[in-house]
Amino acid sequence: MPGRGLEGFRVVECGDMVAASYATKLMADMGAEVIKIESPTGGDSARQRGPFPGKIPHPEKSGLFLYLNTNKRGVTLDTEQTRGREIFHKLVGQADLLVHNVHPTAMAAMGLDYAELAALNPGLIMTSITPFGLKGPHSHYQATDLTLWNAGGLCYLNGGGPGSEDLPPLRAFGQQAGFQAGIHAAVAALGALFARMTNGVGQHIDFSIQETLMAISEFAGIMPSYANQVVVRFTGNKAIRPLDIMECKDGWIYLCCVEEHQWKGFVDIMGNPEWADEELFDTRLHRAENWDALQVLMEPWVKEQTVEELYHKAQARRIPFAPVSTMGDLLDSEHLKARGFFAEIAHPEAGTLSYPTAPYKLSAVPWTLRRPAPCLGQHNAEVYGALGIGAAEMAQLQQQRII
């Protein structure tokens, strides 16, 4: 196997929205050759979601799609039609990995049958990312990112709190169930690929998004079996404080004093107000117990500070405060710029845009941005040509809406 990182590995992806697309994006970014298969009628639904330049919907300009599919090639294929299925088999026949997030109730119709595919390619590693896994009483349940965030026990932990008790549990922004599924499934798939290098076996990975979220449920998932307690909304239930977001003059800051020296340092930054000597606030546990009182005393001072100034002052004393970064703060961050966290690439329809690159730097496998996300069916001629399909047949397939 030649090349660096994942170079030389071939991945076929049938992804919609985030889970499978993020898993294979991470692989493509490390050098794998990823072919994304989309339906000829509209393609990946992420294309319809945006964000879009000028907020004008356009299937080739969705920021979500563009980000999730950099470094991949894209083809269209209707695998439900006979000829489409034959082509699918040819693609999978040459692949090391097949990654999909098609719902279990739709897999058979699309030809995602492991036994059948393994007969064609015994070394294939097929990763099925599904909401609840392939078996069990809820495996056929319909799901979206929000319902999964609830099914994994994470939604229940956020929102609410003093003054907001009537508000429902609050999700995290965006498509977090999809992203967690994607990164965890990528770990499992590469594990299986590593095993294949020694034992040669292909296999089927049955991956449950619900279980992934349960596995990161922090204190919530273990509290009952250890302490016979249930964690209710972190907002109003913290053993240690301050661990809170508070408003400054020009934005918001996360105040974090876990160690005593951190609190003492912060008190000093505040100019050692008299109330800080009160017994009510003398330990981190007491500060949590008396947070209602403490909060009211701190707020007016914090409100007079600028985020940047308080952040750097605190960090100079090794107090782990953090700005509540806006998107603009990220793009403008000198630190992220110095690390090269954003990189630009030109796309034929969407133009030149900055994209987040990768959160890790591997000394021997540099992250590279080789190509922008594919337009719908952009690589049909190239990929199908390599399978020996000529121009005449290609035209026919197009007419039959197979590609």
Add this chain to the structure above:
Amino acid sequence: MNKAPLDGIRVADFCWAWAGPYGALQLAHLGAEVIRIESTTRMCPSRLIPPWADNIQQGYNRSGYFNQYNQGKRSLTLNLKTAEGLDLAKKLVAKSDIVIENFAAGIMDKMGLGYEVLRAIKPDIIMAALSGYGATGPESSYVSYGPPQVALSGMSSLTGYDDGVPRQAGFSYGDPNGGVHGAYAILCALLHRAKTGEGQYIDLSQREACAMLLPEGIMEYVMNKTQPPRNGNRDPYMAPHGVFRCQGDDRWVSIVVRDDAEWQRLCAVMGKPELASNAQFATLAARKENEDALEATVTAWTRGRSAEEATQQLQQAGIPSYPSLDGRDLLANPQAAAREFFVEFEHPEVGKRRHLGIPWRMSETPCTVQRPAPMLGEATEYVLEQIVGLSHAEVVALREKNVLV
């Protein structure tokens, strides 16, 4: 049957708290032998935080938090402040494939265990350093914990109720997310080593790992210099899209309607088929326009029944829905139980407790949790005698010199 994928791979695990341990946990799940290097002189914070088994805080082995996120690993105690302890750590690295740590940037160098030192001992070592800000850049010396990383990454500025304050997502979401991205990078490095024989150094920033999850926010800013408003549980392309109050104390159900056909089915399930043709709600645009009234209508139906009953009825009609599970629901979840997701080992101090297991099943190289989380120092003799190659007498002597604490 074949062995687990990383069988035979050894990890020298210098991690503490949560991010690093969650990354190393993925490697243990895949079958690697993960050896935690611990010390009473620098106790892992997660051995010191609740929940304690039966609410009894005693010793270092009763924390559910520790016992959940360190399943399947071994524990070696070494005092790295002694020359002998440091030397033994290096000898273990010489017998390892991977080193993983999550101290603030530069700490391993100060301890005398930086990459250049370890590479001299084991040329093809893969070393992964997980830190809040990463090893380079003007803020690389800044301290960072998991909870503030959610704010720092930008996620909090996008999360919250309409017009309200920015909110936390999870509690320490930056930690497991940083850890699992670290595990992914390590696997890439392992595959690279298998092909080329070359080891390498991995510098991971947990803040950047969290920012990777926000393309809908970041790309909107890149394109339009604006960012999505905080809008609770709502979605611009689907409605209803929320978490609704049910019968009982603090019980909720999540419901999402993806298109007009699902809306019509929801109306039927709610016993209000006439609503389906009501122009106020008939199209996505109309439902978004009248979303407060829409949510009130749905709540009027959900609050009369349990979250489980609502889910069952909605799923029968093919509408995405699930109860908002709390911790107790989670451990009793029939789907996860049917898939044998939960892990219950007999632990010498805390007995049998239910833990969360591995979210994937491999058909040919099964991954199973091998053992409960380690008691502090439980494998010290095993590691030093079987792996490092000391005699039993040497280990006894080191113990007397307080090196193995």
